[in-house]
Amino acid sequence: MINSRKNPAKAGSLHLKSLAKLSMFSAIGNKVGLRTLFADQSFQKIPQEKVEEVLLEVHLFAGFPATIDAFIEFRKFKPRQARVKRISGIDNRQDRLRRGKRLCQQVYHINFNRLISRMDDLHPELAKWIIEDGYGRVLSRSGLTTLDREFVAIAALAVLGWERQLESHIRGAINIGAKQAHLLSLFGVISPYISKRRIRTMRAVVNCEEMA
Numbered sequence: 001m002i003n004s005r006k007n008p009a010k011a012g013s014l015h016l017k018s019l020a021k022l023s024m025f026s027a028i029g030n031k032v033g034l035r036t037l038f039a040d041q042s043f044q045k046i047p048q049e050k051v052e053e054v055l056l057e058v059h060l061f062a063g064f065p066a067t068i069d070a071f072i073e074f075r076k077f078k079p080r081q082a083r084v085k086r087i088s089g090i091d092n093r094q095d096r097l098r099r100g101k102r103l104c105q106q107v108y109h110i111n112f113n114r115l116i117s118r119m120d121d122l123h124p125e126l127a128k129w130i131i132e133d134g135y136g137r138v139l140s141r142s143g144l145t146t147l148d149r150e151f152v153a154i155a156a157l158a159v160l161g162w163e164r165q166l167e168s169h170i171r172g173a174i175n176i177g178a179k180q181a182h183l184l185s186l187f188g189v190i191s192p193y194i195s196k197r198r199i200r201t202m203r204a205v206v207n208c209e210e211m212a
Contacts, residue, residue: 014042014043014045014046015046016151016182016185016186016189017189018037018042018043018046019050019054019148019151019152019155020151020152020154020155020186020189020190021033021037021155021189022034022037022051022054022055022152023054023057023058023151023152023153023155023156023159024155024156024158024159024190024193025037025070026054026055026058026062026066026067026069026070026156027058027061027062027066027155027156027159027160028062028066028159028160029065029066029069029070031069031073034070034073034074035073035076038073038074038076038077038078039077044077048078048081049081049143050143050144050148051074051078052071052074052143053141053143053144054144054152055067055070055071055074056138056141057138057139057144057149057152057153058070058152058156059138060134060138060139060153061153061156061157061160061162061165062156062160093132095136096132096133096136096137097131097132097136098136099135099136099140100130100131100132100133100134100135100136100137100139100140101131101135101136103135103136103139103140103146104130104131104134104135106146106175106176107135107146107150107169107172107175107176108168108172108175109175111168111171115130115168116130116131146176147173147176147177147178147182150169150172150173150176150178151173151178151182151186153165153169153172154166154169154170154173154183154186154190154202155186155189155190157169158190158193158194158198158202159190159193159194161194161198163198163201166202167201167202167205170183170202170205170206170209171205171209174206174209180206183202183206184203184206187199187202187203190202
């Protein structure tokens with residue numbers, strides 16, 4: 001089953017702050033930030049699997065070069081585990097499509113059909129890749145909750161400046177159970193690295209969704 005509402009990152013927790021910083025530093029290639037984070041004793045308490053899942057997810061927003069460079073920095077602190085856990089059946093295309101569609105529907109809720117129609121209009125392959133690869137191959141992996149993965153997406157998109165997708169993932173986080181306190185705490189971690197205008201936009205999305 002897709003892990004969505006279970007064990008969300010708590011507002012103001014080390015877990016939430018660490019996920020956000022890891023996502024941001026990886027996305028923009030901040031090697032000094034990554035090294036400082038990896039060397040921090042508090043960060044080292046986070047399970048290795050969670051760290052690796054964040055780095056894998058970041059490639060969806062910042063590309064393979066960002067994920068590869070972040071892994072290179074991480075391996076200086078943590079060698080690869082002998083046995084890497086894999087999701088059973090995740091390499092089966094039909095399974096990926098099923099998982100991906102189910103998860104994307106949870107995240108986009110009533111906007112799911114509009115999203116897929118819009119992507120199909122732009123190019124038919126986009127809709128397929130988003131469902132099969134984005135959601136079916138990456139975002140439905142175990143290791144992080146779905147809510148944690150939305151926080152990772154929000155942090156990366158905010159620092160990269162992709163505002164259209166950023167707003168969509170803020171709404172997606174709310175759709176799967178994020179509370180205002182979760183998001184405002186996350187924004188507090190992100191705010192030193194982005195413009196005040198962007199933070200105001202992010203807060204406005206939360207306020208609009210809370211009133212809906």
